[in-house]
Amino acid sequence: MKILIADDDPLVCRSLSMLLSREADMTVTETVSNGAEAMAACKKHLPDVILMDIQMPEMDGIQATRRIKESWPEIRIMMLTTFKDEQNIRLALVAGAEGYLIKSTQVSSMAHQIRTLASGASVLDADVLKQLSGRPQGAKKESADPLTPREKDISALVAEGLSNREIAARLYISEGTVRNTLSVILEKLQLRDRTQLAIHHWKR
Structure with missing residues (x-):
């Protein structure tokens, strides 16, 4: 699996590159410091997954995500950032990112999440899902639940x-x-995909 890292902090790039390169199925093809360089690196390497910071000079991660997905929709993009406010999360997802992790995520867990993302699933940090759910503390759960225990x-x-x-x-x-049960769940709850299901779960 080819991975591109886009972050303007050289220490973050070096650390992630070193640690992820220890994974047998992962190769860090390049590290870049802004969105424009990320686009150039996509042309050169066509990575499978990009770890994308949000705040970078010249072209930020959200702009870069939007443009990369327009040109290479098959590339999976994981936002890796310190920001977990709702506005940045929603902007990143609308731009086309399939994943959103906070930089405090342990590298062992991050490798697992990258594999999950590459397999076609959406990956959102638990704190991010809670932020998106918008459920106030102490709010009552919905009484009706159409789902079986399984x-x-x-x-x-x-x-x-x-x-x-x-x-x-x-x-x-x-x-x-x-797969079949997931289709039934989405139909029952009238949800579109796994990300909406994850948000529904955290709301409850």
Whole structure:
């Protein structure tokens, strides 16, 4: 898996590059310091995943994400930032980012989340999901819940960022069962995708 790191902090770039390069299935192709350089690096390397900071000179991460997704929609983009305010989160997701992690995430966990993102799933930090849910503390839960216990289990694991394969292994069921159950869950809740399901889970 080819990874591009875009961050204007040289220490962050060096640290991430060194630590992720220890993963057998990951290769850091380049580190860049702004969005314009990230676009140039995409032309050169066509990475599988980009770890993208938000605040960078010349072209910020949100602008770069939007432009990269227009030209290379197959590239998966994980925002990796210190910002966890709702405005930046929503702007990044609207721009096309499939993931949003906070820089305090442990590298071992980050490698797992990168693999999950590359597999096609959306990955959002737990604090980010709570921020998006907008549920005030002490708010009452909705009384009606159409999900079965197994469907609730799968929803909770989706909210943790697990892929279908990982959910299947955790619950000792087949991937096909996970896929089919997930389709039923989305239909029941009238949700579009895994990200909306994760947000729904945190709201409750």
